[in-house]
Amino acid sequence: MSTGTETGYALLRDPRRNKGTAFSMSERRQFGLEGLLPPTPLSLELQLARLQNELAELDSDLQRYLLLSDLQVRNETLFYALLMSDPARFMPIVYTPTVGEACQKFDHIYRHPRGLYLPITARGRVRELLRNWPQTDVRFIVVTDGERILGLGDLGVDGMGIPIGKLALYTACSGVPPHYCLPITLDVGTNNQAHLEDPLYLGLRQNRVRGEAYAEFVDEFVQAVQELYPACCIQWEDFANLNAAPILARYRDKICTFNDDIQGTAAVALAGIYGALHLSKKPLTEQRFLFLGGGSAATGIASLISQAMTMEGLTADEARKRNALFDINGLMVTSRTDLSEFQKPFALDHAPVSTFVEAVKALRPTGIIGVSTVPKLFNQAVIEAMAEINDRPIIFPYSNPTSRSECTAEEAYRWSDGRAIFASGSPFPPVEYGGKTFVPGQGNNVYIFPAMGMAVLATQARRITDEMFIIAAKAIAEQVTEANLASGLIYPPQSKIFTASLYAATEIAKYVFDRNLARVERPKDIAAFIQSSAYRPVYPE
Incomplete structure (x- = not known):
């Protein structure tokens, strides 16, 4: 968790405080960054220009998606400056349609831990897992169980690209501060046989849990969110029809929530x-x-x-x-x-x-x-x-x-x-x-x-x-x-x-x-x- 006091290498790995090559000479001396960066500082504008050139050299939008994903976990300010500089160009890269291909290949292109994965095997401990998130004031959660990802079907935990992408657009398109946002996947298994047989699949290797056990797990999740983040809005995303409408009906008059x-x-x-x-x-x-x-x-x-x-x-x-x-x-x-x-x-x-x-x-x-x-x-x-x-x-x-x-x-x-x-x-x-x-x-x-x-x-x-x-x-x-x-x-x-x-x-x-x-x-x-x-x-x- 960032304390806001990191220096040196730790500061360069804090995406919210990292400026990369934009750290001034005085900041480099102050924060112990001298020698850890090339010696000439660049402005945010020059960083954007360099990034635009790098993106133009890539062969596909999936490659651009991966570059931007890496940037988001390295330098959040630069990531959002890029998205907001030309949203019509970059929204199709960080979200639809490119995010669909990214989700289909999620296990094979996985790079960095992002958001929270709450497996149903952790029933009774959801609050404990939520407390592992470093931010204590979460205002928006986009959550999926991965069963109906876009028009692509059951992708299990590979659907995590959807909450990550949606929350990026919360910030890029309306200015919701990114530190208030938390992407979550509820892993209740998958009925996608190809995933279950893929040695690189990262989710639970079991068929989907249905019925009362599923409902109780979702209820535990909602209750834990209300206890830890009382001002939080929950957005339900890409749930199958048999769960989407009942979940919305169950919670819409009790908490701040909607199904996108x-x-x-x-x-x-x-x-x-x-x-x-x-x-x-x-x-x-x-x-x-x-x-x-x-x-x-x-x-x-x-x-x-x-x-x-x-x-x-x-x-x-x-x-x-x-x-x-x-x-x-x-x-x-x-x-x-x-x-x-x-x-x-x-x-x-x-x-x-x-x-x-x-x-x-x-x-x-x-x-x-x-x-x-x-x-x-x-x-x-x-x-x-x-x-x-x-x-x-x-x-x-x-x-x-x-x-x-x-x-x-x-x-x-x-x-x-x-x-x-x-x-x-x-x-x-x-x-x-x-x-x-x-x-x-x-x-x-x-x-x-x-x-x-x-x-x-x-x-x-x-x-x-x-x-x-x-x-x-x-x-x-x-x-x-x-x-x-x-x-x-x-x-x-x-x-x-x-x-x-x-x-x-x-x-x-x-x-x-x-x-x-x-x-x-x-x-x-x-x-x-x-x-x-x-x-x-x-x-x-």
Whole structure:
């Protein structure tokens, strides 16, 4: 644990205090660094330039990911200065889509211990293991059990790249100070046979624990966090459907918590819809959405859209009927006997429909939203059917990583004759079609969870509500300019993500104070209060 008094080699190995070659001559004398560094100091700006050159020489984004991972554990200030200097360039490297490949190869590229691993074999001792973390004031935990990593499935402890990457974006995109952040993996085993047979696999070599033992382990974890870090917010990440919704339901009214796959994905989808409505010129209450995928992400989006529709005048029943789900067994209708409880509110009183394109033709949605993790299911017949029904069809293939996207941007624009309003979960390059350049939007949760994090940090909110996600979605959509819309972009450019996040955090914070959910006194200027809370990557004098 850093005491803030280290000198010499120990100081060069403290990522929060290390400046590397930026230590001044006087600092080198003061801290016993003379001779341990090349003799000429460099500024932070020159360090960034050297790092940019080094990254440009590498052959793949996975190599760049590894270089940046090494940098993060060596010099945190320089790491975040780089990310925040060009977020549109570096977010795809430190998170999706590159993090997916990094997780798949995690055991084979493992370098440094990061975060905490809590194995179920430590039941009864979770609090003891949490106390091994060097920071005593943790405000954000992103936790996964590794069962449903992006669209890649059960990766066990190899899913740790997700909490690490998410928390890096908390800091890079909204200024949440990194020392408040803790990535955690709950290791309850894995059903991935390839991992169990891999001699380099680093997790428990057993099948996943289910049922009561699993629930008790999660409960012990939550209780230990509350005891040790009473101001901490827990973000649940990449849990399988059978656990994601029940865990959220169990804790959402008891502690400050949210599930990013359910609520964050829902909010970014809603933000994209609000942005799309600027182009289609139609109100939200007239929209109909058909989801490809019926898991927790789909029901989470459908639920939040329904709530937003009720806020604009529809009844809850009317709103739910405007959001239909389609999974591997077809359209979710009331006659089906295989639906889970969290899916039943969206089951339609309709005849069974077995193919997605037939569902499009039967329900005539204004938008289709893909959260299936199965690529290419928004095929030419589907896109053409949407374009036949709508002047401006909304096409949102949100599955991650890029290899799992339901269609590409080029396919959506070409098959709709350039009329699609498009956003995807992973990035796609600009598309030239019909003499026009379209800039595909990326409906990435990064527009939501960092802003939520900053609002929670500043206000020390006791709870996170669905209304806070609707407010975040509206705030993001409000920042889309006419110039953005003219190119088809329905989200703010990722180059402006820091400004967008702080604006959204301010709007969320207003709600927190208005509803008496804050644990701090309301400031006179909330926007200035949020700005002053944000971390800036500069070396201390």
